[in-house]
Amino acid sequence: MDSFTWKxxxxxxxxxxxxxxxxxxxxMNRLRTLLQxxxxxxxxxxxxxxxxxxxxxxxxxxxxxxxxxxxxGYPLERLAEHRHEHDELVRHVRSFHAxxxxxxxxxxxxxxxxxxxxxxxxxxxxxxxxxxxxxxxD
Amino acid sequence: MAKSFVPVDRGDIELGVPLPYSVYDxxxxxxxxxxxxVNLQRHLDILLGNGAFVEQxxxxxxxxxxxATAAGMRPSGYGTLPRTKLEEQNTYELIEIVKLxxxxxxxxxxxGQGKDExxxxxxxxxxxxxxxxxxxxxxxxxxxxxxxxxxxEVVHHLQAAILCELMGKKIGVGEDARLxxxxxxxxxxxxxxxxxxxxxxxTAPLTPGQRARIDAxxxxxxxxxxxxxxTDPVWLDAVLHHHERIDGSGYPDGLADEVIRMPVRxxxxxxxxxxxxxxxxxxxxxxxxAAMRELMLEQGDKADQRLIQVMIKExxxxxxxxxxxxxxxxxxxxxxxxxxxxxxVVYAFVKPGGMPMLTPVRRxxxxxxxxxxxxxxxSQYRNCISLIRGLWRGD
Numbered sequence: 001m002d003s004f005t006w007k008x009x010x011x012x013x014x015x016x017x018x019x020x021x022x023x024x025x026x027x028m029n030r031l032r033t034l035l036q037x038x039x040x041x042x043x044x045x046x047x048x049x050x051x052x053x054x055x056x057x058x059x060x061x062x063x064x065x066x067x068x069x070x071x072x073g074y075p076l077e078r079l080a081e082h083r084h085e086h087d088e089l090v091r092h093v094r095s096f097h098a099x100x101x102x103x104x105x106x107x108x109x110x111x112x113x114x115x116x117x118x119x120x121x122x123x124x125x126x127x128x129x130x131x132x133x134x135x136x137x138d
Numbered sequence: 139m140a141k142s143f144v145p146v147d148r149g150d151i152e153l154g155v156p157l158p159y160s161v162y163d164x165x166x167x168x169x170x171x172x173x174x175x176v177n178l179q180r181h182l183d184i185l186l187g188n189g190a191f192v193e194q195x196x197x198x199x200x201x202x203x204x205x206a207t208a209a210g211m212r213p214s215g216y217g218t219l220p221r222t223k224l225e226e227q228n229t230y231e232l233i234e235i236v237k238l239x240x241x242x243x244x245x246x247x248x249x250g251q252g253k254d255e256x257x258x259x260x261x262x263x264x265x266x267x268x269x270x271x272x273x274x275x276x277x278x279x280x281x282x283x284x285x286x287x288x289x290x291e292v293v294h295h296l297q298a299a300i301l302c303e304l305m306g307k308k309i310g311v312g313e314d315a316r317l318x319x320x321x322x323x324x325x326x327x328x329x330x331x332x333x334x335x336x337x338x339x340x341t342a343p344l345t346p347g348q349r350a351r352i353d354a355x356x357x358x359x360x361x362x363x364x365x366x367x368x369t370d371p372v373w374l375d376a377v378l379h380h381h382e383r384i385d386g387s388g389y390p391d392g393l394a395d396e397v398i399r400m401p402v403r404x405x406x407x408x409x410x411x412x413x414x415x416x417x418x419x420x421x422x423x424x425x426x427x428a429a430m431r432e433l434m435l436e437q438g439d440k441a442d443q444r445l446i447q448v449m450i451k452e453x454x455x456x457x458x459x460x461x462x463x464x465x466x467x468x469x470x471x472x473x474x475x476x477x478x479x480x481x482x483v484v485y486a487f488v489k490p491g492g493m494p495m496l497t498p499v500r501r502x503x504x505x506x507x508x509x510x511x512x513x514x515x516x517s518q519y520r521n522c523i524s525l526i527r528g529l530w531r532g533d
Contacts, residue, residue: 051496052493052496054496055493055494055495055496055525056493056494058494058496058524058525059494059521059522059524059525060521062523062524063286063520063521063522063523063524064521066287067286067287070287076238076241076242077168077238080234080235080238086524087524087527087528087531090524090525090528091528091531093496094496094497094528097496097497098497
């Protein structure tokens with residue numbers, strides 16, 4: 001599996017937000033390397049560090065993005081939906097975390113496709129693009 | 139393509155049973171999400187009386203699902219709606235919707251639009267506040283406490299309305315009379331809301347013109363409400379006199395003692411407290427405990443002491459949504475009030491070293507290592523809001 005790299009089509013037209021989104025790609029790569037290690041169950045601390053990274057990413061990024069959207073005049077109802085989508089992402093990642101905490105490492109195998117498919121491709125490349133025009137990027 | 143709406147069939151909504159679909163008003167504004175259980179008959183009456191609508195596509199889906207479920211069991215049945223699978227929508231989310239609706243109502247009002255709709259919408263919002271408080275008071279209080287983006291006027295009016303409902307219930311005010319009080323709270327500063335955006339940003343002292351507007355706002359607010367069609371004397375009196383103080387130092391009429399009636403006193407206490415706990419341009423918000431201390435000490439002769447005690451008892455020293463530091467150095471959020479208000483249920487979301495936790499952990503604050511050692515302003519941790527608000531979203 002190749003490592004994930006940032007692509008221009010991921011850009012929402014705001015340097016700070018793009019910088020934060022790049023952080024997610026960094027986490028995905030860290031997880032990818034971890035999944036390739038032979039004794040996953042023994043890498044407990046490393047595994048926990050990936051979830052810590054995700055927590056830090058969420059804290060750094062979601063509230064900032066929501067405020068930025070509100071300031072840019074993004075419609076209120078759509079902002080509420082976006083916020084809901086954030087909450088769903090958090091909820092899902094937590095369920096992976098809970099599985100791993102119980103020693104079910106299959107959860108970790110499924111986390112990477114989740115981060116790629118739901119978070120990067122669906123959320124960032126689709127939902128986030130909806131606010132791009134409001135930031136004055138286009 | 140624009141969504142199309144049809145009126146709700148009264149038979150689809152049953153008291154205490156989660157709604158089978160989301161309900162909108164006549165202009166397509168979301169009122170209640172699918173899954174919310176209406177518990178109050180008056181809420182249902184007002185909802186249907188003001189016009190409740192369902193999105194046509196959603197209705198078709200729900201009917202089809204109901205027909206499919208019923209097909210095996212009741213061959214002739216058009217089908218009752220599939221209720222058992224519905225999860226109840228949570229109260230935190232309902233208050234988020236109420237905030238949006240109030241914000242939009244005030245925006246329309248400022249633009250001079252929708253004057254005929256104003257009072258029915260306030261009525262509906264008022265009863266929804268009452269409904270939410272019957273479901274989950276902790277979630278209602280937390281949703282207001284953890285707000286970080288709504289304009290002051292929205293949060294302030296809503297906070298006052300919730301406190302009026304809670305205090306009113308505690309001192310034995312009946313449901314109908316409480317609704318009047320809640321509606322008064324939702325509209326008590328309407329005479330100022332066109333100025334509020336400016337005041338929100340202004341750090342310079344008030345201009346003489348602004349000072350005059352503030353002095354006149356109780357009377358202006360009552361006049362505006364009268365013009366919008368309010369005739370209820372209790373509503374108008376509460377708005378007109380919510381700045382009167384028991385020692386006679388208030389305005390506009392300098393009333394004192396028993397002349398200030400109970401609904402007015404309740405609104406005054408709710409107004410003072412909810413103004414204290416929000417950031418203003420000219421001062422930082424007080425954490426709830428400091429606000430309560432100030433209420434007791436400095437407002438002691440001015441506001442009704444008994445009501446202040448009732449409010450403190452209702453909201454708690456550590457209200458839901460308050461951010462607290464624990465003895466072990468963790469930062470947590472108060473999730474539920476407890477009988478002994480010193481030991482609320484707290485979920486830690488930041489480790490002692492300052493790292494956020496992906497999954498907040500429940501802490502029993504009665505244990506020495508998890509004792510609450512102090513309140514921290516929410517503004518310091520609002521970046522963690524996405525990690526916190528899931529606690530009330532049924533995770």
